Amino acid sequence: MDKRVLTLVRIAAWILVAAIVAITLVPIGLRPVVTADPGIERAAAYALTFLLLTFGYPRRWPWILLAAVLLAGGLEAGQTLTGTRHGRVDDFLVKAASAVAGGLVGLVLAAWTARRLPARAGG
Incomplete structure (x- = not known):
């Protein structure tokens, strides 16, 4: 895969991680609302991020999937430390499951891309 594309994918992923952390821990009044169902927003954000x-890091997939579950759990627990938010088990389950599902799709896409677009020699 082109190194520039890979770099952009990685940068986008880390920006989304930072956004998830910020949006999860800000006061509820500052949380952006995109859809009427926050469960869809949670699922989409975690799935796309992972x-x-x-x-972007296909060889590190086991660690990434573990980090997905830990991040979802840690942020839900962290919400209990804020004055306007509260962590819930059902939110954790949606986030963790979506992150793992998205991560597995990313792994499949990475493998497919590696087979279809072999690395260029000297590129």
């Missing part, structure tokens, strides 16, 4: 992470 899809990009496993696509």
Whole structure:
């Protein structure tokens, strides 16, 4: 894969991780609302983030999937330390499951891309 594309994927993934952390821990009044169902927002954010992470770092996929579950749990626990938020088990389950599903899709895409677009010699 082109190194520039890989770099952009990695940068986008880390920006999304930072956004998830910030949005999860800000006061509820500052949380952006995109859809009427926050469960869809949670699922999409975690799935896309961990899809990009496993696509960007395919050899590190076991650690990334572990980090996905730990991040979801840690942020839900962290919400209990804020004055306006509260962590919930069902939110954790949605986030963790979506992150793992997205991560597995990213892993499949990375493997497919590696077979279809072999690395260029000297590139």
